[in-house]
Amino acid sequence: MKSVIVALSLTLMAFTGTPDVRSLDEGAVSPPATLASLQWLVGHWVGKGLGGETEEVYAAATDGQMMGMFRYVKDGKAGFYEFILIEEREGSLVYRLKHFNRDLTGWEEKDEIVEFPLVAISDDTAWFDGVTLQRAGDDEMRVGLRVGTKDGVRHELFEYQRAE
Numbered sequence: 305m306k307s308v309i310v311a312l313s314l315t316l317m318a319f320t321g322t323p324d325v326r327s328l329d330e331g332a333v334s335p336p337a338t339l340a341s342l343q344w345l346v347g348h349w350v351g352k353g354l355g356g357e358t359e360e361v362y363a364a365a366t367d368g369q370m371m372g373m374f375r376y377v378k379d380g381k382a383g384f385y386e387f388i389l390i391e392e393r394e395g396s397l398v399y400r401l402k403h404f405n406r407d408l409t410g411w412e413e414k415d416e417i418v419e420f421p422l423v424a425i426s427d428d429t430a431w432f433d434g435v436t437l438q439r440a441g442d443d444e445m446r447v448g449l450r451v452g453t454k455d456g457v458r459h460e461l462f463e464y465q466r467a468e
């Protein structure tokens with residue numbers, strides 16, 4: 305049954321172009337991976353998501369970390385930012401971030417960081433627990449995001465083009 309669900313999920317992803325968003329099962333260990341698998345992510349990406357304009361920039365990996373930045377703009381006004389680190393940890397990867405308002409006040413407490421451990425990885429997709437980064441060609445990327453709301457969970461799609 306599980307293989308049928310996975311096949312259906314992959315078929316849906318191929319049909320809609322929307323990356324699936326996965327979860328790491330309780331007690332499961334993230335698979336082996338290094339930042340070399342995400343070299344395609346390095347660069348400047350611009351696109352749309354959350355009903356506005358979005359932008360992500362990723363620097364080449366240094367010392368087991370890839371630094372990134374996210375910006376959300378709606379109606380010409382900056383809404384919020386994220387500082388991102390994708391880092392190698394215990395032989396795998398973890399996607400870490402902090403949110404900031406437009407005035408740089410943080411959403412999370414000072415020592416709090418939002419973390420998404422790696423669930424699976426392929427040549428063109430990294431599935432973190434709640435965040436999927438998918439290369440859709442040399443100059444296109446899709447990001448799927450699971451967002452918790454007061455009414456449950458919703459999925460968001462961000463579609464990017466390489467800006468360079």
